[in-house]
Amino acid sequence: MSEPNQGQTTLAILGGTGKEGAGLAMRWAQSGYRVIIGSRSLEKALGRSAEMNAEMGRDLLRGMSNAAAAAAADLIVLSVPYSAHKPTLEGLVDPCRGKVVVDLTVPLQPPEIMAVNLPAGRAAALEAQAILGHEATVVAAFQNVSAVKLKQLDRPVDCDVLVCADDSDAKAAVIELAEAAGMRGIDAGALKNAVAVESLTPVLLHINKSYKVKGAGIRITGLDR
Numbered sequence: 001m002s003e004p005n006q007g008q009t010t011l012a013i014l015g016g017t018g019k020e021g022a023g024l025a026m027r028w029a030q031s032g033y034r035v036i037i038g039s040r041s042l043e044k045a046l047g048r049s050a051e052m053n054a055e056m057g058r059d060l061l062r063g064m065s066n067a068a069a070a071a072a073a074d075l076i077v078l079s080v081p082y083s084a085h086k087p088t089l090e091g092l093v094d095p096c097r098g099k100v101v102v103d104l105t106v107p108l109q110p111p112e113i114m115a116v117n118l119p120a121g122r123a124a125a126l127e128a129q130a131i132l133g134h135e136a137t138v139v140a141a142f143q144n145v146s147a148v149k150l151k152q153l154d155r156p157v158d159c160d161v162l163v164c165a166d167d168s169d170a171k172a173a174v175i176e177l178a179e180a181a182g183m184r185g186i187d188a189g190a191l192k193n194a195v196a197v198e199s200l201t202p203v204l205l206h207i208n209k210s211y212k213v214k215g216a217g218i219r220i221t222g223l224d225r
Contacts, residue, residue: 023150159217
């Protein structure tokens, strides 16, 4: 599996109309990747991509339906609420075959979004792999990154990205994506470790509320890089 190459790799951000997906999409587009915004609604994808292009001052993003975006992409990023996670993936099994699928989903259970919720499959990323089957490679990443920070396009994000997968090449590719978006990617082990990584998000939400801050993140100390 080759690593993504800016200018040659096409990324599909499914759920790219949302806050976190949009922030990542704009950062990657500005870094030289070809980026497609996917949505259940083609009209919404086209409208939101036009808005983001206007915000950046350049026409860097395209809008498509989720299925068309996934089919056109080399690498797929899933950024949807947990309630939409399963139905979205079930409709995308074919276009995801042979591709890396980066899952940002956190299985939050409203209204208790500041409490850890373990879904039936233990982690959203593990459930994604089960739905897509062995022909797709799921990587868990970006769950602990603040959408507020991502939208500040002129600044690096003060947060590490914990990357979990069972394929070392896929992990390396997503670590490269993290760095292209202004963050440090950290190899956090096997895909099953997504149970811990996803569970950090409600902890961070609680910290935000308790300390009246926006965008608390994770930093791994003791590393030279």
